[in-house]
Amino acid sequence: MVKIGVLGLQGAVSEHIKAIEKCDATAVVVKHKEELEELDGLILPGGESTTMRKLIDKYDFLDELKHFAALGKPMFGTCAGLILMAKSIVGYDQPHIGVLDVKVERNSFGRQKESFETDLDILGIADKFPAVFIRAPHIVEAGENVEVLAKHEGRIVAAQEGPFLGCSFHPELTDDTRLTEYFVHMVKKSKENA
Numbered sequence: 001m002v003k004i005g006v007l008g009l010q011g012a013v014s015e016h017i018k019a020i021e022k023c024d025a026t027a028v029v030v031k032h033k034e035e036l037e038e039l040d041g042l043i044l045p046g047g048e049s050t051t052m053r054k055l056i057d058k059y060d061f062l063d064e065l066k067h068f069a070a071l072g073k074p075m076f077g078t079c080a081g082l083i084l085m086a087k088s089i090v091g092y093d094q095p096h097i098g099v100l101d102v103k104v105e106r107n108s109f110g111r112q113k114e115s116f117e118t119d120l121d122i123l124g125i126a127d128k129f130p131a132v133f134i135r136a137p138h139i140v141e142a143g144e145n146v147e148v149l150a151k152h153e154g155r156i157v158a159a160q161e162g163p164f165l166g167c168s169f170h171p172e173l174t175d176d177t178r179l180t181e182y183f184v185h186m187v188k189k190s191k192e193n194a
Helices: 013-022 033-038 049-058 062-070 080-085 178-193
Strands: 003-007 026-030 041-044 075-078 086-089 100-105 116-122 126-133 138-142 147-152 155-161 164-167
Touching: 003 013, 003 033, 003 178, 013 026, 013 178, 026 033, 033 062, 041 080, 041 178, 049 062, 049 080, 075 080, 080 086, 080 100, 080 164, 100 155, 100 164, 116 147, 116 155, 126 147, 126 178, 138 147, 164 178
Parallel strands: 003 026, 003 041, 041 075, 075 164, 086 100
Antiparallel strands: 100 138, 116 126, 138 155, 147 155, 155 164
């Protein structure tokens, strides 16, 4: 069985843990950088990206997260997690982890009160997926090796580049596990090929 961690510094951690367990994988809340060594895959949850970065720095996670990605282990960033993974962020000089070749814009669907849910078709993964958008970012530009998986009103909201998967919305806040299942499958394949 694969072991998938959820970065447990801030955000929708317990919901991701439940979703992973529903997909028959072992789920672990990651609070210490040393725990990354034991994992086959990692989810960076939604939350507040600025706060998450401060906590990543406080607990000295950044280099270990970059190393985890450099090993080619699958990473899945949702909402704020997508911002952490992006190579470029509108209005910022530096990325955070910077492993997914996309440029993102923060809060591009409005503030908290403009949160919404919509059905999305996610290429090769799910039709009519109930996507929950809360102060969500979107992908402004995607690199040539990035596969665009979903758009909402013309804006890219899900993408994949090799072992790195990112989306603007919160798949863990619904009972639909298809996107989490897809990530678990990515992790299984990665472990088999390691």
